[in-house]
Amino acid sequence: MPSAPDQHAMTMVIRKLKSIAPLLDTDRRAIESLPVRIHNLDARQDIVRDGDKPSHCCLIIDGWACRYKLLSQGKRQILSFHIAGDIPDLQSLHVPTMDHSLGTLTKATVAFIPHDSLRDLTVRHPGIAAIFWRDTLIDAGIFREWLVSMGQRSAFEHVAHLFCELYLKLQAVGLAGNYRCPLPVTQADLADALGLTSVHINRVLQEMRGKTLITLRSRTLVIEAWDELLRISEFDPTYLHLERRAAA
Structure with a gap:
């Protein structure tokens, strides 16, 4: 039976996924059964770095994180902000090498979910795979809006x-x-x-x-x-x- 922190982690991701697409009860239960490792992180701590080859995805349970790129001169470009329920490195399921870093902005609680478990989940539950795909497409839409703002607003x-x-x-x-x-x-x-x-x-x-x-x-x-x-x-x-x- 999942522990209380594990249940809270799954509650947050289910809440996020339901905000962007309908979620079947069978899919919800499958998500709730995912194995997770809970970690409490300090502010300004890297979760995964540019060039890493992670074996898990990171779910934000509490706190804020961001995707960012760091240039050689130390200049930082934040690419997106992330809140509870987000899985900011979901693309690492299919793109093995990170091309940016993910770090905390505040103290944060995160859950690490093994890639193998997520891949098995999406094979057994194509509805969840479709929602994950929708989530990454929405991410792309947010990137487009940020680009418009950078260039024209x-x-x-x-x-x-x-x-x-x-x-x-x-x-x-x-x-x-x-x-x-x-x-x-x-x-x-x-x-x-x-x-x-x-x-x-x-x-x-x-x-x-x-x-x-x-x-x-x-x-x-x-x-x-x-x-x-x-x-x-x-x-x-x-x-x-x-x-x-x-x-x-």
Whole structure:
């Protein structure tokens, strides 16, 4: 019988998968039976590194993580943020060598799931394989939106767009509501994700506060003017393909 931490791990991934696609009871039970190893990690700790050949996938149970690339001069580009329920290195099932790193941004609890167990699961349950495929396709859609923001949105629009995205992703798995969500990342993290400087990020956040669009304190983001943030960033949630959204 799975232990309490194992059950919590599977609850989080099931919640995430149900937010993007219907999940049969038989598939849910199969996911719940997966073997996992639970690890508690410190903030700023690598989970898997560029060039590694992992034998397992990582499920985020609690805390935040990010995909990133590190250049030789020490410059970091954050490629995506990840929250509880995400399996950010799912592609390692089929692409054996990591072409980027995955690390924690905060203290985090993660579950390692063996590749062999996941491959067997997808063979026995094609519905789960389809949902995993959908998850990676949604990831690709998020990458496209980030690329548009990098190339065409102003810094103000870019930050606004990211805040809308993060809020909806957190809301979909029950980690946000009433236009309030955790945001336990630094201005340096935001700068590395958005291709801006920390000084520029600070100016944008100050302007957003001045316009009463957001409140940001104690690692919590409160969106004071949701419709205005949507309008400014031209945010269209279609690319997130959320099957289920809780009430705001």
